[in-house]
Amino acid sequence: MNVKLFSSGLKGKIVFVGGIDTGIGKSYATGHLAARLMQQGLRVITFKPVQTGCNGFSDDLALHRRIQGIAPLPEDLAGETCPYLFPYPCSPHLAARIAGEHIDSGLIARHAEALAARYDLVLVEGAGGLAVPLNGQDTTLDLLEREGWPLVLLTSGRLGSINHTLLSLEACQTRNIPVAMLIYNRFPASDPLIEADTAAYLQQRLRQDFPQAVFEEMGEIPLG
Numbered sequence: 267m268n269v270k271l272f273s274s275g276l277k278g279k280i281v282f283v284g285g286i287d288t289g290i291g292k293s294y295a296t297g298h299l300a301a302r303l304m305q306q307g308l309r310v311i312t313f314k315p316v317q318t319g320c321n322g323f324s325d326d327l328a329l330h331r332r333i334q335g336i337a338p339l340p341e342d343l344a345g346e347t348c349p350y351l352f353p354y355p356c357s358p359h360l361a362a363r364i365a366g367e368h369i370d371s372g373l374i375a376r377h378a379e380a381l382a383a384r385y386d387l388v389l390v391e392g393a394g395g396l397a398v399p400l401n402g403q404d405t406t407l408d409l410l411e412r413e414g415w416p417l418v419l420l421t422s423g424r425l426g427s428i429n430h431t432l433l434s435l436e437a438c439q440t441r442n443i444p445v446a447m448l449i450y451n452r453f454p455a456s457d458p459l460i461e462a463d464t465a466a467y468l469q470q471r472l473r474q475d476f477p478q479a480v481f482e483e484m485g486e487i488p489l490g
Contacts, residue, residue, distance in 0.1 A: 279382040281446060282410055284392040285420035286430035291451040292420050293326040295484060296391040297333030299418070304334060308386040311341065314348045315374040316362075316393050316400065319355030324348040326391055341381065349377055359399040371404045375413050390415065396434050407437055416446035421468065423452060423461030431468060435475060445479045448472055452485040 283296045300310045312334075317324040323338070327348055331338055341347045350369055352361035362369045381388045392398070392406050396419075399405050410417060417438060421431040431448075438445050450465055469481050 279386065280378050280388045280390060280413070280415050281418060282390045282392060282415045283418045283420070284396050284406065284410075284434075286395060286422075286427060286434050288394040290420045290422060291449075291453070291484065292391050293329050294333070295418070295420055295449050295451070296326075296389050297330040298484070300330060300389055301334045303387060310387045310389060311339065311347065311381050311385045312389045312391060313378055313381055314391050315377070316350040316352075316358040316369060317348050318352045318358060318361040318393065320351065321353050322351075324351060330391075346377060346381065349373060357398055358393050359401050362401065369400045369404075371400050371409045371412075374400075374409065378413075378415075389418075395430070396437060407441060407443070410438075410443045411441040414444070416444045418447040418449060419445060420449050420451055422450065422456075423464045424456050425460060428464055428467060432471065435471070439475060445472075445476045447480045447482060448476075450481065450483045452483055 283292055283299070285292045296312050300312050303310045312327065312330040314324045314326045317326055319325075323342070324347070327342055328338070331342070339347070350358070350362065350367070352358075352365050352367075354361045354364045358369055378388055378390055396407050396410070397405050400409065419431070419434060421427050435445065448468065450468065452461065455461070465483070472479050472481055
């Protein structure tokens, strides 16, 4: 994955990594982006605001650190890189309600800003798709619109992904959310005809509607 063009075009120190759906490859992409940017000399930290379906330590952060080849950071051990961790494997708003908690999107932003004050770049990995609710009022899209963080969007060549990708991009366009990169995940391999056509079609739409965005392909990386 070539991230030089992506990194040179950033307009801020906080970048959000989201997907068209759950299980699209966000965790692996976030870890690999962090590792590649570290190789370019940037001080990078990943941030998982909400993790559901695990206890004690964020599974996604653990994966990021393994891919980066580093031990858990002091910020990880202090809970700064995952302020909301819930055991029930479901949408953030429901997992929080089951745990008797409330997800404060303002607190998420403050945590990201605090990390950005110490690092060159913060990669924020979302949960599920872009319209996932964080609480009774806010979705991830609301957070992105308010904060103006550039978006790295994960998609794939599986059947149905064109629809999900276009809906996600249209939501970004409507809400003036900057799209920095579209990552096309080719793992696992699917129908080669559909894969090739989907990639060509999405590149054409990206040039048309988000000419500043970078299109990158990601292969041989499991979903997560």
